[in-house]
Amino acid sequence: MINFKTDPQYYRHWKLRLDGPVAMLALDVAEDGGIAPGYELKLNSYDLGVDIELNDAVQRLRFEHPEVASVIVTSGKERVFCAGANIRALGLASHSFKVNFCKFTNETRNAIEDATRNSSQTYIAAVNGSCAGGGYELALATDYILMADDGATSVSLPELPLLAVLPGTGGLTRLMDKRRVRRDRADFFCTTEEGMRGKRAVEWRLVDELAPRTKLIEAANRKAAELAELAPRPHGIRGIAMTPIKCELKENEVRYEHVTVEIDRARSVANITLRGPAAVAPASPEEIHRLGAKFWPLAIARDLEDAILHLRFNEETIGTWVFRTRGDRRLVEAHDRTLADFSDDWLVREITLFLKRTFARLDVTSRSLFALIEPGSCFVGLLLELALAADRIYMLNGLREGDETPPAAITLTGANFRRFPMLNGLARLETRFIDDPNHLEELRGRIDDDLQAEEAEELGLVTFAPDEIDWDDEVRIAIEERAAFSPDALTGMEASLRFAGPETMETKIFARLSAWQNWIFQRPNATGENGALKLYGSGRRAEFDARRV
Amino acid sequence: MINFKTDPQYYRHWKLRLDGPVAMLALDVAEDGGIAPGYELKLNSYDLGVDIELNDAVQRLRFEHPEVASVIVTSGKERVFCAGANIRALGLASHSFKVNFCKFTNETRNAIEDATRNSSQTYIAAVNGSCAGGGYELALATDYILMADDGATSVSLPELPLLAVLPGTGGLTRLMDKRRVRRDRADFFCTTEEGMRGKRAVEWRLVDELAPRTKLIEAANRKAAELAELAPRPHGIRGIAMTPIKCELKENEVRYEHVTVEIDRARSVANITLRGPAAVAPASPEEIHRLGAKFWPLAIARDLEDAILHLRFNEETIGTWVFRTRGDRRLVEAHDRTLADFSDDWLVREITLFLKRTFARLDVTSRSLFALIEPGSCFVGLLLELALAADRIYMLNGLREGDETPPAAITLTGANFRRFPMLNGLARLETRFIDDPNHLEELRGRIDDDLQAEEAEELGLVTFAPDEIDWDDEVRIAIEERAAFSPDALTGMEASLRFAGPETMETKIFARLSAWQNWIFQRPNATGENGALKLYGSGRRAEFDARRV
DSSP, X not given: OOOOOOOGGGOSSEEEEXXXXXXXXXXXXXXTOXXXXXXXXXXXXXXXXXXXXXXXXXXXXXXXXXXXXXXXXXXXXXXXXXXXXXXXXXXXXXXXXXXXXXXXXXXXXHHHHHHXXXXXXXXXXXXXXXXXXXXXXXXXXXXXXXXXXXXXOOEEOOIIIIISSOOTTTHHHIIIIISOOOHHHHHHHHTOTTOBOHHHHHHTTSXXXXXXXXXXXXXXXXXXXXXXXXXXXXXXXXXXXOOOOOEEEETTEEEESSEEEEEEGGGTEEEEEEEOOSSOOOSSHHHHHHHGGGSHHHHHHHHHHHHHHHHHHHOTTOOEEEXXXXXXXXXXXXXXXXXXXXXXXXXXXXXXXXXXXXXXXXXXXSSEEEEEEOTTOOOBGGGHHHHHTSSEEEEOBXXXXXXXXXXXXXXXXXXXXXXXXXXXXXXXXXXXXXXXXXXXXXXXXXXXXXXXXXXXXXXXXXXXXXXXXXHHHHHHHHHHHHHHSOHHHHHHHHHHHSOOSOOOHHHIIIIIIHHHHHHHHHSHHHHSTTOHHHHTTSSOOOOOOOOOO | OOOOOOOGGGXXXXXXXEETTEXXXXXXXXXXXXXXXXXXXXXXXXXXXXXXXXXXXXXXXXXXXXTOOEEEEEESSSSEEEOOBOHHHHHHSOHHHHHHHHHXXXXXXXXXXXXXXXXXXXXXXXXXXXXXXXXXXXXXXXXXEXXXXXXTOXXXXXXXIIISSOOTTTHHHIIIIISXXXXXXXXXXXXXXXXXXXXXXXXXXXXXXXXXXXXXXXXXXXXXXXHHHHSOOOTTOOOOOOOOOOEEEETXXXXXXXXXXXXXXXXXEEEEEEEXXXXXXXXXXXXXXXXXXGSHHHHHXXXXXXXXXXXXXXXXXXXXXXXXXXXXXXXXXXXXXXXXXXXXXXXXXXXXXXXXXXXXXXXXXXXXXXXXXXXXXXXXXXXXXXXXXXXXXXXXXXXXXXXXXXOOEEEOOGGGTTTSOOTTSSOXXXXXXXXXXXXXXXXXXXXXXXXXXXXXXXXXSOSBOOBHHHHHHHHHHHHHHHHHXXXXXXXXXXXXXXXXXXXXXXXXXXXXXXXXXXXXXXXXXXXXXXXXXXXXXXXXXXXXXXXXX
C-alpha cells in the first residue's frame, strides 16, 4: 500500500532549508530508502518515495511558507546532482506502475512550474555534479538552471542511447517548447549518452548560466535574491499549518473527513462521495486564515487529492470512478463565493490553485469517470467541476418515490468559467462547448440559477437525465458495460476525448509524450528479454528488432 | 512489394463518375481484390489496396479535373456504405504494417480536407447503409455528411467495444475538434457498438442532414450543386494529364526521373538524391500548363512521394534516410520563383499544395532523416525544405581536395516562409526558431543570399559544418550510431522533437491519437492470444487484464 501523506520531519531524501525569502531543497537520497525492496537508490536516483516527498515539499512551501519567493533545487551529495529515476526500480515495476509513476512525477514538475508562474515562488536549479535523465528533467522544470563549470558536472538525457526509452518526465517537450532548444540540437543532445557541459550547454540553451563549482551556491543565492526582489511579499506574511489529513482505511472503504471512497469490487467501481461544508462560510480573509487547513475548500481538496493518488496506485483494477456529492447547495455556493470575493488574498489564491491542480489530476487519470447527480447532492460551482471532468454525467429527473428530498439541481458559478482551467488552458465548460462562444454566453447568463434535470440537459450540462423509473437500470448498465470493455482502449479513448481544442506543454507531455512512452515501454526493444531496459547494468548489449514502426 | 502507382483504368474498388462541377466517388469493393492473400473484403471493408486507389483519385481530381467543385463520396453497394478497415487483414498484419497503414489512410483523409479547404473541391458524404469504424471516419473527413433515414443506415465507431482498439483514422479527434460533438456524447457514441441513426445522429452532430433513402443521391447532388455555385471555376478550366511516373526498381536501388534511392543495407540507410531541374524555368502559367506533369516541381514531388511510400512500406528495416541534392542552384531558384510569381494560377497552387503534402509526409515518417549538404548540391527554397524537415543537417565547410566544385551554399527563398506549412500550421523555419520572431526577421532579410557553411551554421540553419578533414568520419559515425539505437525510441523521440509549438487536428491525429493506438495495438488486451482483435469473428470472447494503465 503506497502512502502519499508525509511531512518534512519524516523526509528521508530531501533537506528543506529556509532562509527568509529563499528556500533550498537539497536532494540527498538515502540509498537504502527505496519505497519497495530489491534496489538501492544509488547516485541520488529517485523512486516514487523520493518524489512523494518532493510533492509534499512543493505543496507545503506554498501554504506554510508564503514568504518564500525563490526555491533553489540542488544536490546534497558531492559529485552527483541526480541520476534520474532508478532504473532497477523501473525494471522491477509493472507496466501500470511505471506509467503511474511517470504521471505522478510529471504532475509534481507541473506543480513546480505552477508555483513559479502563479505564485511567484520561482524555482531555480543549482546543478552540482552529474545531472542525468530525470535529474535533468527536474532541472528543466525550474525556471533558471545554473550549472557548475567543472569536469564532473554535465546535463544529459541518456534514456534513448542507454535504455531505449524516452525521457518520460517532460524532457523532450520542455527542451522544445520551454527552452526552445533547436530541434536538431535536441536530437544530437538526446542521443549523446555523456550529455553536455560548459559553454556549449549554455550556447545550446540547455542551461542558463555557469559558475565555478565553489561559487555555485553563492551564485544561486544571488539569483534567488534577485528574484525575491522582483516578487516582494506582503510584510509579515505568515503561512498556515498543513496539519495531517485524517484517513481511515478499510478493505473496501477509505474514509476522509469530507470524502468517502467505497469500492465495489464486483463491478470494478469506486464510489466516491464528496460532502459539502457543514458550517457557514467565513466572512473575511482573516477568518479563512484562522480556519487554515480546516477551511472546507482546502480540506476537501486535500482529501480528494489523496483519494485520487491512492486509487491510482493502490487500486489498479478499479476501472470506473463514480462521483457523488451530498450536502447543502447554499453552503457550497457560499464557500465557492469566498474564493471569488477574496481572490486577492494569497491563501485564497493558493487554495484556488490547489483545487485547479487536483481537478487537473482527474483529467489525466486513466479511469472512466462518471458523475451521478441525485436529490440531496450539491454540484455547485467548484464541486460541479467534478461532474464536468467526468466522461459522463447522469442526472436524476424529478423525485424519488417515497423520498421527500427535492429534485436534484446543479448551479453554475464563476468558478466554472476558467477559475480552474484544465491543462489545455481552457475551462472545462469551454472545452465542452469548444468554439461555441454564444452558448458559453448563454450559460454565463444562468450563473447562480438552480438548474433541474430537464434544463440542465437542454443546456448540455448533463449527458442523460433519466427519471426514477429508468435511473437504476440505465446507470447500472452503463457501469457494468464499462467494466466489460478493454481497459487500454478506454484509456486511449478517454485521453483523446477529454482534451478538445488547444494544446499546451502540459497536454503534450501527458498525452503525446506519455502515449509514445507507454508504447515504447511495451516494446520488446525496451522491455523484452533482450531489451535495453531489461539488460541495463547486466553488461549485455540489447538486441533490437530493426523494423521501424 | 507494395506499389502505390495506379490509375482509374486499373481501379478495382472505386468508381469515379464525372458530371461537370460534380464528381462522384463510389466505393464498390471487390471482395476478392485484397492486396494480400488470406482475407475477403466483405461489406465494403477496405485494405491498403482500396486506400491506394482513393489516394490516387483524390490527387487526380485536383490535377486532372479542376472543373470539379464538389465530390460526393458514397457506396456502390446496396446495404452498406463501408464497414471500415478489414479486420481480418489487420489481424494478419505485422505491427509495423498496421501503423504504416493507419498513417497512410490518415494522410489520404487529410488530403480530402486539404482539397476542401484549399482548392474549394469540397467533399461530401452520402451515407447509404451501415457506415462503421473507418467507414465513418472517411465520412468525417468530408465537410458535409448526408445520411439515409432508414433502418439499415447508421453511423458508428465500434472499435472500442468490438475490437478493443481505437478508431485510428482520426475519428476521435474529428468528433471533438471538427464536428464539436460534446465529449460525453462522444464517449457514449464510441462505446455503442450499434452506433446511431436518424434524428438523434443529427442532434448529436454526428451527421449534418437526413434524407429518405430514395432521395439521398438527389439531395447530395443538390448540396454539391450548391457548393459548386459558391466556388465557381474559371471558364473553360482544363486539367493536366497525370501521366505515369517512371520508376526502375532494383534490389538496392530505385531510380526515378528526378530522384534516386540507393539502399545501403549494411548501415540501414537509404541514400536519397534529388536532382534539380535540367532546363530553364517556364516564363508563364501557359508554359507551365503545357509542361504539365513534366514541370520539374510537380515531377519531383511525384517522384519523392512515391519514394517515401515505397521506403515506408517496402523497406521497414532501413531506419535512416539521408537526403542529398545535385544540380544547378540557379535553376532551382528560378523554378521556385515561378511558384511564387504565378501563385494565382490554379495549377501552380495545386503543385504548391502537393509539395506541401509531400513534405508533410516526411515530418510524420518514422525514420531518422539526415540532410547532407555538399559541393554541387542545390538546397534552395523548396529543396531546402527537405533539409529543414531533417532531424540533423550536416554541411561541408569549404572545398573538397582535388575537387574544383565550389563550396556548398544554401539559399532561402519565400518558399521557406510558410509556403509549405507543416501540419502544425507553421513554416519549418518558424517551428525551428519557435517564438523567435527577431531571428525569423533576420532570416527573411537573407532571402536569395547564397549562404556558405559558416554563415549557415551561425544562422542556425544547419546542425554541424565540419570541414573536409572531419566530414567523412563525423557523418559516418552519426549514421552508424543511429543504426545502433532502438528504432522504437527513435520514433518516439523524433515525433516529439519535430513539432514544437502549436498543435492542430492533424498533429493531434498523427502524434496523440496514433501514439495511443500504437500502444493499444501492442497490448495483450487487443493483440494477445486472448485479445479482442485476435479473437474477432471467432465467436470467442476476449479476456482482459483489468489493470488500468
